[in-house]
Amino acid sequence: MSAALELAAANSANTASAPADGIRARFRLDYAGFVLDVDLQLPGRGVTALFGHSGSGKTTCLRCVAGLERASVAHLEVNGELWQDSERGLFVPTHRRALGYVFQEASLFPHLSVRRNLEYGLKRIDKATQRVSWERVIELLGIGHLLERMPGRLSGGERQRVGIARALLTSPRLLLMDEPLAALDLKRKHEILPYLERLHDELDIPVLYVSHSPDEVARLADHVVLLDQGRVVAQGPLQQTLARLDLPTALGEDAGVVIEARVADHDPAYHLTRLVFPGGAVLVARRPEAVGHKLRFRVHARDVSLALSRCEDSSITNVLAATVCELAEADTPAHVLVRLDAGGTPLLARITRRSSDHLGLAPGLQLWAQIKAVALLGEGG
Numbered sequence: 001m002s003a004a005l006e007l008a009a010a011n012s013a014n015t016a017s018a019p020a021d022g023i024r025a026r027f028r029l030d031y032a033g034f035v036l037d038v039d040l041q042l043p044g045r046g047v048t049a050l051f052g053h054s055g056s057g058k059t060t061c062l063r064c065v066a067g068l069e070r071a072s073v074a075h076l077e078v079n080g081e082l083w084q085d086s087e088r089g090l091f092v093p094t095h096r097r098a099l100g101y102v103f104q105e106a107s108l109f110p111h112l113s114v115r116r117n118l119e120y121g122l123k124r125i126d127k128a129t130q131r132v133s134w135e136r137v138i139e140l141l142g143i144g145h146l147l148e149r150m151p152g153r154l155s156g157g158e159r160q161r162v163g164i165a166r167a168l169l170t171s172p173r174l175l176l177m178d179e180p181l182a183a184l185d186l187k188r189k190h191e192i193l194p195y196l197e198r199l200h201d202e203l204d205i206p207v208l209y210v211s212h213s214p215d216e217v218a219r220l221a222d223h224v225v226l227l228d229q230g231r232v233v234a235q236g237p238l239q240q241t242l243a244r245l246d247l248p249t250a251l252g253e254d255a256g257v258v259i260e261a262r263v264a265d266h267d268p269a270y271h272l273t274r275l276v277f278p279g280g281a282v283l284v285a286r287r288p289e290a291v292g293h294k295l296r297f298r299v300h301a302r303d304v305s306l307a308l309s310r311c312e313d314s315s316i317t318n319v320l321a322a323t324v325c326e327l328a329e330a331d332t333p334a335h336v337l338v339r340l341d342a343g344g345t346p347l348l349a350r351i352t353r354r355s356s357d358h359l360g361l362a363p364g365l366q367l368w369a370q371i372k373a374v375a376l377l378g379e380g381g
Contacts, residue, residue: 021045021079023174023206027064028073036060036071036230044079046222047200047207049238051214057230058210062176065208066101067094078174079206099174100167104182106159108151114162115147121169131171132203140202141165141195157188161195168203175207181216196220201294214249218242218258218298219377243346245328245337255337256300257346258377263293279343280320282374296377301337301348303373308359310368318371322347324363327356336361340369 021044029036036057042048050058063069065076067084070091076084083092108117122134138144141161151159160180167175180196181189193216200207200220211217217224217238225235226247234247242249243257261275266286273287275295282297289295310319322340330337336356340347347369359367 024077026075027071029071034230038232043223045206047209047220048223049217049221050210050225051217052227056227058227059178062178062210066176067097098172099176100170100172102164102167102177102180104179106163110151114149118166118169121166124170132168137165137168140198156184157191160192175205178210243339243348245326245339255348256298257348258296258298259345260296263289263291277345279345282318284374298375299371301350304349305370306349307368316370316372320369322369324361324365
């Protein structure tokens, strides 16, 4: 794959009567033994994760968006710009689509310094259309001290940060990231994830992020598309989609939800921090973030127990009032999954079938959800 394709970005002159904010993608692509058939309505901002097992069609879908694969049936609009419409015979080539593409490998020019690799990205666009400044990209990705180095002297994480910076310097209207952490070891992944979080929080560029890692999706995504065998199984906001009981993500030991909260206050006496969100609050070990800072945390279904009355003499301090919404079979006959609503925040609980019968669980029942553990996202995954 050439570096020119990775950095393809331009101002498309093909504008149609599309929604001002949103991504509409419809592709059908037939291969021997595999068919991609997707119809997507995605938000025009934030991070949308294309999630699924290997061979589910994630990368093929991303390549269709980039114009690297030409689907027989295709329609693609990006925040008001029409890039592809097979019915009209319209196909904007890759080099004219205002996008940046980050692959698993950074594919930097080995004979150019980091600075000159980045300058290549800048040269791809007209100065009048530049929306992301050099200084901002360098600061966001923390690569100022690397500018005079050659690619051969960079670590894997550093190379990928430079590759992302080069794509951003094309001022794309859409950023495509195809498993950008897959080639990195665990240490390098942990090194680069905070930079990806900064991009999510501080840049107003929609991102399509391909991954098969639940941890990456939970930490970075706002919206998720679950793919299986080339088709969309589900799509929607991250919190609501992870809480669905009819999806494979609800099965197994890793089932759970992601909750967005903010720091409410700190308790110096007990070295605790209180995080608040719609429906309640939880206490966690003291955090360095200031009051008002936003954080994400995960609650696994296996770490939620249920009670009909609030227990005051327990070591479990994170207890939320909740209502039973739905029950479903788990992956073993001994367990059931329970979807809960805690004041507008979805929760999942994985309990034994015996406990469910003993409590008389049924939709509409009000009870207490006792959260035994909270996993803050950003602390090692």
